[in-house]
């Protein structure tokens with residue numbers, strides 16, 4: 001069995017009287033990109049702040065590589081890198097000065113600081129800006145620098161809070177690419193409410209709603225969370241809606257024009273097979289048959305109600 005990278009057990013947090021998260025449990029023991037999804041106010045930041053040791057939970061435990069964050073925060077934090085929603089940059093420092101400062105904060109041994117800064121600037125594509133003042137970097141490069149400070153100490157586990165917020169489409173693609181590269185040898189948790197981001201970047205999704213974990217699974221499992229109950233059919237022979245309605249299991253037929261139909265069905269696993277067989281038997285000249293999958297937005301909306 002792989003070593004546990006992050007383990008969250010019975011995690012709950014209360015701000016004054018109101019519970020922000022309640023009894024969250026999950027464990028990560030494989031590298032990859034894990035998306036933390038949820039509506040505004042669902043409890044993502046609270047969870048991430050506790051994971052990164054910025055906030056002390058009311059109940060439950062968090063361990064990073066087997067180290068309990070509450071009992072030994074200094075050791076646990078050595079394994080974590082964190083990029084908050086607003087990158088903690090100092091605009092009046094140069095890129096190099098800032099990264100040296102971050103390396104010192106992260107206890108990188110003195111003799112290794114310059115090497116760490118060189119490596120991380122190359123990694124994040126900012127080595128040509130080492131002498132530039134941070135205030136003079138574009139938004140995309142500031143975000144790259146935010147990522148660089150999160151990995152300067154070579155942590156096993158990195159947490160990014162909405163890393164592409166406010167970037168233009170080209171910068172978004174670049175940052176996603178960089179995050180994927182970083183995740184090849186690390187575990188990354190990415191908080192976001194942008195579903196295309198999750199689809200483009202993540203291997204696994206955790207969704208939190210009203211403080212509870214309502215989904216944990218792969219992006220494919222998320223995509224297929226709602227069982228389809230309709231399919232699109234194109235029949236060159238155009239049999240008409242009445243004929244199609246007679247197929248057992250079909251509950252509704254909608255004519256879409258151009259010999260295309262939308263068929264609604266009951267919970268019938270072999271429905272597609274049955275339609276193909278009927279079409280062959282009746283000479284309907286089947287041209288296309290496709291299950292209609294729910295969009296990620298619909299799945300998100302459905303899970304939000306849980």
Ligand SMILES: Nc1ncnc2c1ncn2[C@@H]1O[C@H](COP(=O)(O)OP(=O)(O)OP(=O)(O)O)[C@@H](O)[C@H]1O
Nearest residue numbers: 015016019020038039040041042043044045046047
């Ligand atoms: N410092 C605080 N004091 C009191 N309540 C808080 C505090 N911080 C957050 N909350 C409440 O806890 C709940 C969870 O908030 P949290 O910020 O964790 O959600 P989120 O999923 O990160 O939302 P967003 O996407 O908007 O950042 C919300 O109801 C929020 O109002």
